[in-house]
C-alpha cells in the first residue's frame with residue numbers, strides 16, 4: 001500500500017511514492033482521503049481527486065505553488081470547507097457524520113495569524129474545556145502553556161501584551177487544551193521571526209514525540225518542512241503530484257514541482 005495514489009497520476013511517479021506499509025503496520029490511517037475533488041463556483045478545479053493515507057503520529061508537510069489548493073485541502077480535513085461525503089475519514093469514520101464542534105476539537109487548527117479571544121491568556125486556554133463544562137485548574141493551564149513553550153507568568157497577560165510569536169503559542173496551547181488527535185497548521189510561522197519560528201517547530205516535533213499527535217502542516221518554507229516533516233506532499237494545481245521524504249526533495253520529477261522546488265530553494 002502506498003501513502004498516496006494521486007487521482008490523475010498515470011503511474012509514472014509511483015516509484016517516488018512513499019510506501020507506508022511499515023508505518024501503518026496494518027492499522028487504519030489516522031486520516032484517509034479518497035478522491036477529494038472541489039470545483040469552484042466558476043467551474044475550475046481547486047482539488048482534483050486527492051487521495052492520501054496519513055498514518056497516526058506522523059508530521060505531513062504540504063508544499064506547492066501559491067493557489068495550488070494547499071489551504072483548501074487542509075480546510076477540508078476539519079470541515080472548514082465541507083468535503084463531499086465519503087471522501088475524508090478520521091479513524092475510519094466519515095467526517096461528515098461527525099458533529100462539527102466535536103470534529104474541530106479532535107482536529108485542531110492554527111492559522112498564519114493567531115486570533116486571541118478577549119481576556120487573559122489563561123481565559124483563552126480555558127475556552128475549549130469551559131465549553132464542555134470543564135474548568136481547568138491553574139496547574140493544568142500552566143502545563144498547557146509549558147507544552148507550548150510558555151512559562152506560567154504568561155497566564156495573567158492579555159493578548160495586547162504579547163508578541164505575535166507568543167500569541168501564536170497561546171493559540172497553540174488553547175488548541176491543545178482540547179486534546180486534539182490531529183493538528184492542522186496553515187503556515188503557522190510565516191508571520192514570525194526566526195526564533196519564534198524555531199520555538200513553534202520545536203513544539204510541533206515535541207507534540208509528535210510526547211503525545212503522538214498527527215500533524216499536517218502547510219508551509220511556504222521548504223527548509224521548515226525539511227526540519228519538521230516525516231513525509232512531504234507536493235501539491236500542484238489541486239493535485240498531490242509527489243510524495244517524498246524530506247531529504248529526497250531534490251529527486252522530485254514532476255516538472256512543475258521540480259521548478260517550484262528549484263525556485264524556492
Ligand SMILES: Nc1ncnc2c1ncn2[C@@H]1O[C@H](COP(=O)(O)OP(=O)(O)OP(=O)(O)O)[C@@H](O)[C@H]1O
Nearest residue numbers: 040041046064065066067068069070071072073218
Ligand atoms: N471560497 C473560494 N471560492 C472560490 N475559489 C476559491 C475559494 N477558496 C480558494 N479558492 C481558489 O482555490 C485555489 C486554491 O486556493 P488555496 O488557498 O487552497 O491555495 P493555496 O495553495 O493554499 O495558496 P497560497 O499558498 O497562496 O495560500 C485558488 O485559485 C483560489 O483562488
